[in-house]
Amino acid sequence: MIEISVSDRVFVLTGAGISAESGIPTFRGAGGLWRNHRFEEVASPHAWHRDPRLVWEFYSMRREVAGTAKPNPGHVALAQLEGSIGERLFLCTQNVDNLHEQAGSRCVVHMHGELFKSRCDRCDRPPFADTKTYELSASVPRCDCGGQIRPHICWFGEVPYHLDEIASALNGCTVFIAIGTSGVVEPAASFVARVHGRAQSFYVGPEEPANAASFTRVFLGKSGEILPTLFHYG
Numbered sequence: 155m156i157e158i159s160v161s162d163r164v165f166v167l168t169g170a171g172i173s174a175e176s177g178i179p180t181f182r183g184a185g186g187l188w189r190n191h192r193f194e195e196v197a198s199p200h201a202w203h204r205d206p207r208l209v210w211e212f213y214s215m216r217r218e219v220a221g222t223a224k225p226n227p228g229h230v231a232l233a234q235l236e237g238s239i240g241e242r243l244f245l246c247t248q249n250v251d252n253l254h255e256q257a258g259s260r261c262v263v264h265m266h267g268e269l270f271k272s273r274c275d276r277c278d279r280p281p282f283a284d285t286k287t288y289e290l291s292a293s294v295p296r297c298d299c300g301g302q303i304r305p306h307i308c309w310f311g312e313v314p315y316h317l318d319e320i321a322s323a324l325n326g327c328t329v330f331i332a333i334g335t336s337g338v339v340e341p342a343a344s345f346v347a348r349v350h351g352r353a354q355s356f357y358v359g360p361e362e363p364a365n366a367a368s369f370t371r372v373f374l375g376k377s378g379e380i381l382p383t384l385f386h387y388g
Contacts, residue, residue, distance in 0.1 A: 156356055158329060159388040164239065165327035166232060167345055168247040168254070171334020171359050172377045176223045176253055188212060198310045202275070206294045206302055213269070213305045214287035216250075220269055221285070225257035228333065228377035233258035235385055244323035246316075248335065248342055250307055265314040265342070267307040276301025314341065324348050330355040333377050337363030358384070 158164060170180040188196065189212075195201055196212040236243045236259055245262050247254060250269040254262045272284035274297035284303075288295070295303040308314050324330075330349045335357075337343050346355050346368045357363055357372045358380050366372050373380050 155386050156329065156331070156354075156384055157386050157388055158239065162239075162328045163242050163244070163323075163326050164235070164329045164331065165244045165323050165345075165349070165353075166235075166246065167330075167332045167335060167342060168232070168245070168249060169333065169335030169339075169342070170249060172226070172228050173223070173249045173251055173253060174334070175226045175228060175376055175378050178220055178223050178249075178251055178253075188215070194310050197307070199312065202304060202309070206304070207288070207290050207292070209305070210288040210292075210294060211290045213307070214289070217269055217285060217287055220251040220253075223251065223253060225253045226378040228381045229253050229257035229259070231381035231384070236260065238385075238387060244327065246320055246323070248339065263316050263319060265308070265316055265320060267305070267315060269305070269307070271306035272303050273306045274299060274301040275304045281306040317341070320345075328353050331358065332356070332363070332369070333358045333381070335359070335363055337365035 174180055196209055202209050232245060232254065236245065245254065245259055247262060247264055248266050250264065250267050252270055270283060270285050271281040273279065273281040277297060277299040279297060297303055324345060327349060330346060330353050332346060335342060343365055346365060349355060350368060355369045357366060357369045358377050360374065360376055362372060362374065
């Protein structure tokens with residue numbers, strides 16, 4: 155049980171594990187291969203410049219998979235937590251799907267981008283909603299400026315989004331909860347270290363993360379089974 159008082163500010167970080175419980179593959183585990191390509195080979199600026207059609211085919215496949223996925227009880231529990239404590243919850247996800255939003259969460263910070271959005275690779279046009287899928291044989295969509303439309307995803311070698319906002323929330327939180335993260339991918343892996351000594355920190359997931367020793371307590375198990383009964387409001 156995690157006690158949340160009326161003065162607590164809660165930072166929740168979710169990773170691939172919570173989405174995997176809804177049937178979305180992580181791509182990084184079990185070989186991390188897609189059509190004989192390593193995940194990193196189709197999720198980088200280099201890949202985009204080398205073969206943007208292949209990159210779009212990969213993300214089209216991801217859109218098809220994520221488009222049929224439904225939130226699990228873990229997602230619903232976090233939406234209910236937001237409903238209970240409001241703006242005192244900062245929900246940050248490494249996931250690019252929209253399962254948190256489907257579950258009812260209204261304020262979600264996607265530090266690695268959003269799968270169902272696209273943007274121009276040349277101009278400063280804001281990212282826009284996009285659920286289209288593209289075949290390898292299709293031409294890459296173009297912006298009015300002539301640039302190519304790319305997935306709104308933070309690729310390997312790029313800087314994650316909203317880092318200033320995330321840093322501010324980490325500095326102000328009194329409870330930190332990581333869910334389904336490996337404890338390896340930076341900068342998210344260092345979040346728990348930033349709050350060490352001044353905030354309670356908890357981990358929820360089926361296996362211990364690489365940084366398990368940094369947490370106040372680790373709850374082992376599926377987030378969909380643990381989260382619905384984990385929070386108690388003081």
